Structure formats: C-alpha cells, structure tokens
Amino acid sequence: MSEKKTSRYAPDLMAGQVALVTGSGSGMGRATALEMASCGARLALFARREEPLEETAEMIRAAGGEAFVVPGDTRDEDSIETAMGRIKEHYGQLDVLVNNAGGQYIAAARDITNKGFEAVIRNNLIGSWQMTRAAADHFMYENGGSVVFVTAISGRTALTGFTHTVAARAGVTGMMKTLAAEWGEYGIRLNCVAPGTIKTEALGRYPIPPERWKQLNRSVLNRMGMAEDIAGTIIFLASDLGNFITGEDIYVDGGETLHMGHDARDMINPDMFDKRERGDGKDE
Numbered sequence: 647m648s649e650k651k652t653s654r655y656a657p658d659l660m661a662g663q664v665a666l667v668t669g670s671g672s673g674m675g676r677a678t679a680l681e682m683a684s685c686g687a688r689l690a691l692f693a694r695r696e697e698p699l700e701e702t703a704e705m706i707r708a709a710g711g712e713a714f715v716v717p718g719d720t721r722d723e724d725s726i727e728t729a730m731g732r733i734k735e736h737y738g739q740l741d742v743l744v745n746n747a748g749g750q751y752i753a754a755a756r757d758i759t760n761k762g763f764e765a766v767i768r769n770n771l772i773g774s775w776q777m778t779r780a781a782a783d784h785f786m787y788e789n790g791g792s793v794v795f796v797t798a799i800s801g802r803t804a805l806t807g808f809t810h811t812v813a814a815r816a817g818v819t820g821m822m823k824t825l826a827a828e829w830g831e832y833g834i835r836l837n838c839v840a841p842g843t844i845k846t847e848a849l850g851r852y853p854i855p856p857e858r859w860k861q862l863n864r865s866v867l868n869r870m871g872m873a874e875d876i877a878g879t880i881i882f883l884a885s886d887l888g889n890f891i892t893g894e895d896i897y898v899d900g901g902e903t904l905h906m907g908h909d910a911r912d913m914i915n916p917d918m919f920d921k922r923e924r925g926d927g928k929d930e
C-alpha cells in the first residue's frame with residue numbers, strides 16, 4: 647500500500663494545462679510535478695538550485711512529458727518576474743500554481759530571534775504570496791486558474807519547536823481563504839494541502855536518525871506518509887476533479903492530528919486495542 651505508484655489518474659486529466667510547481671527539485675514538489683506530467687500537464691519547475699530541477703525535468707521527459715526549468719527564489723520579486731516572463735514566452739499560459747517551496751529550522755521559541763522569525767515568515771508566507779500575486783497578475787486574472795498551497799498540520803494543533811513556521815503556515819491558510827473569496831469571480835480557485843510527517847529528503851536535514859522518525863510518527867495508519875500521498879491530493883484539488891472546491895484546507899496526515907488529550911491505550915490495557923481476527927458475530 648505504501649509503495650510508490652504512478653499515473654493513478656487518467657492520462658489526459660490535465661491535458662492542455664500548464665502547471666508551475668515551486669520546490670520541484672525534490673520531495674513532494676518533484677512527486678507532484680512527475681504525476682502532473684503523467685496526467686498530461688506541461689510543467690514549469692521553479693526552485694533556487696537548477697541541478698535538481700533539471701533532474702526532475704529529465705525524469706519527466708524520459709517518461710514522454712514536457713518540462714521547462716525556471717530557477718528562482720520565491721522571496722525575490724525580480725526572479726519571480728523573470729520566471730513568469732519566461733513561462734509566457736515558452737508556453738504562453740499558466741493554469742495551475744503549486745506553492746510547495748518552503749522550509750524552516752527547529753528551535754525553542756525562547757531561542758528564536760526576531761531576524762530568524764522574519765526569515766521563516768519570508769520563506770513560507772511572503773514567498774507564497776509573491777508567487778500567487780505574480781501568477782494572478784500575469785495569467786489568472788485574465789484566464790482563471792487553480793492555486794494549491796502546501797502548508798503543515800499546524801492550523802489544527804500546536805507544533806513545539808516550530809513557532810515561526812506555524813505562524814507562517816497559519817498565515818498562508820488565512821490568506822488562501824480570503825483570496826478564494828475575492829478571486830472566485832475571476833475563476834481562480836485556491837486551496838491548501840496540509841501534510842503530516844512525510845518521508846522526503848527534507849527529514850534527513852533534522853538532527854534525528856531516520857529510524858527515530860518511525861518511532862515519532864503518530865499516523866494511525868501504521869506507516870509514514872509518502873510524497874506521492876501529497877501529490878495525489880494536490881492534483882485532485884488543482885485539476886478539474888476539484889472544479890467546485892475552493893477555500894478548502896485538506897489534511898493529508900494519516901490521522902496524525904486525531905490524537906488529542908489522553909490515550910486510553912497508555913492508561914488501561916493496551917491488549918484491549920490490539921488488532922484481532924474478527925469472527926462472523928454468530929457466537930459473540
């Protein structure tokens with residue numbers, strides 16, 4: 647169930663559409679770009695490092711798809727303007743924007759400086775705003791479109807060690823809802839996908855050995871999330887499948903955020919809750 651799957655949607659689901667995915671040189675961004683290409687979308691790949699983007703583009707081309715690399719930084723207006731201009735020249739249209747780029751560092755709130763807080767807000771909130779505003783200005787006010795933001799589960803629960811990014815992601819969700827209300831009349835839909843703990847290269851950047859992630863994972867589905875789990879939901883929202891969905895915030899966390907308060911399994915007898923063979927009920 648957890649193995650990587652490709653082409654889960656119809657191969658023409660996104661035919662004729664152009665999609666820009668930020669942070670598409672790795673992790674969820676790459677998985678989304680690959681799967682969108684397998685649905686017939688033509689891709690524009692955006693991140694700071696060109697080499698990983700070229701690798702993604704090569705993977706797409708090797709599978710028969712079309713991809714175009716536009717390096718840039720979501721915090722840098724000039725690089726965004728350049729990217730939009732190049733997309734206009736190359737494809738002449740942009741129908742889907744996935745704001746997936748982001749990142750932060752772990753720190754106790756008492757150790758976060760104002761400069762550090764601002765850096766994380768810039769990377770995760772302001773960057774997403776700047777991309778979205780530019781996509782609307784250049785393409786979507788005129789022709790409509792769909793925007794998906796990748797956030798985090800922090801809208802529903804506290805996430806100690808991440809005060810700055812929780813503030814940024816909650817900001818993205820609020821911004822998304824308000825833009826959805828304002829921009830419906832332009833035919834622009836906006837939604838968020840909030841991932842739980844997802845097994846990507848990024849987890850390797852935390853000071854935790856890989857096996858610890860398995861222990862720390864609170865998904866009720868007994869596995870870690872995969873980049874493809876997130877990609878599938880992003881495509882559902884971005885494509886025509888989500889045609890009447892806007893202003894939504896979908897959690898893809900394997901039930902991670904179901905845990906609130908006490909857990910009886912820690913207090914009573916854990917065996918009571920063990921997985922058991924079920925009878926047919928006749929003798930019970």
Ligand SMILES: CCC/C=C/C(=O)SCCNC(=O)CCNC(=O)[C@H](O)C(C)(C)COP(=O)([O-])OP(=O)([O-])OC[C@H]1O[C@@H](n2cnc3c(N)ncnc32)[C@H](O)[C@@H]1OP(=O)([O-])[O-]
Nearest residue numbers: 749750751753759761762765766769798808811848849851
């Ligand atoms: C959401 C839940 C789960 C999420 C999972 C993932 O996201 S997986 C993704 C896994 N993670 C990633 O992918 C990592 C991505 N993270 C980053 O790229 C950076 O954290 C960034 C977003 C702040 C870069 O913004 P930038 O280039 O604008 O920043 P800069 O380098 O110039 O620093 C500005 C200030 O920020 C502070 N500060 C910065 N780093 C640290 C630190 N390690 N330690 C302490 N403090 C730190 C410091 O105050 C610094 O000022 P100083 O003291 O130098 O005068």
Ligand SMILES: NC(=O)C1=CN([C@@H]2O[C@H](COP(=O)(O)OP(=O)(O)OC[C@H]3O[C@@H](n4cnc5c(N)ncnc54)[C@H](OP(=O)(O)O)[C@@H]3O)[C@@H](O)[C@H]2O)C=CC1
Nearest residue numbers: 669672673674693694695719720747748749843844846848
């Ligand atoms: N993995 C997880 O468990 C979770 C991740 N998230 C978030 O989901 C998103 C994807 O995560 P994941 O795939 O795991 O992470 P990755 O670090 O693999 O991907 C993030 C990508 O964003 C790009 N990026 C970062 N900052 C910028 C920027 N300022 N401008 C342009 N590109 C940028 C990076 O490329 P480059 O360095 O080349 O610019 C990188 O490829 C991120 O926003 C992450 O914070 C949220 C919840 C959980």
